Amino acid sequence: MSLSEIQSRIHKAEASAGREVGGTQLIAVSKMQPNERVQSVLEEGHRLFGENKVQEAAGKWPKFREDFPDTKVHLLGPLQTNKARQAMQLFEAIHSLDRPKLANTLARLAQEVGSCPDLFIQVNTGEEEQKAGVFPAEADAFISDCKSMDLPIVGLMCIPPVNEEPSLHFALLKKIAERNGLSGLSMGMSEDFERAVALGATHVRVGSAIFGARDYR
């Protein structure tokens, strides 16, 4: 699917949900994609991208940013504390703040550096063992701890379990965000971004629908 097709499907979903058209940000998830595909999406004029790994992003984005300086890149994948400093330099936003240790590290570095990327707290809405994120029952306390550390928390992020209806998870994420006064909702991927938009997503993270299947060889 082309970038403009995705964009127009987002606009349709916004309109039918009675939302402002153009209010949802499309993050083009470029992880594991060949540089030519990323280059062509940049040439189409898109400027917001998502990556899963600090190392991969560090190898790819400094060069692209030379040619397209207004590009913004968001980190979507898990972040180890020993890569936090580098991540803060590379990304305009981090969607995977998921534990107190990382919050402490980011807060300390933000003090030292004098700035911090926008942060989304990841919520493990499906309470899955193997998945990152705070459990829904712990979310309110964690959000308030992060706020008291002066971290720039802009919203919440979730990745629903593969075999469940994602809308239930999107609705839960929205409820937790609302009761904590957070407006950002990072939810929805290639298979379900329209349902996420219908439930109020402010950021959808779409990879394979834009770039094609990832090459994991």
Ligand SMILES: *Cc1c(COP(=O)(O)O)cnc(C)c1O
């Ligand atoms: C890979 C990834 C995406 C994009 O997935 P697609 O199914 O290719 O759209 C979105 N969010 C996160 C956190 C990811 O890791």
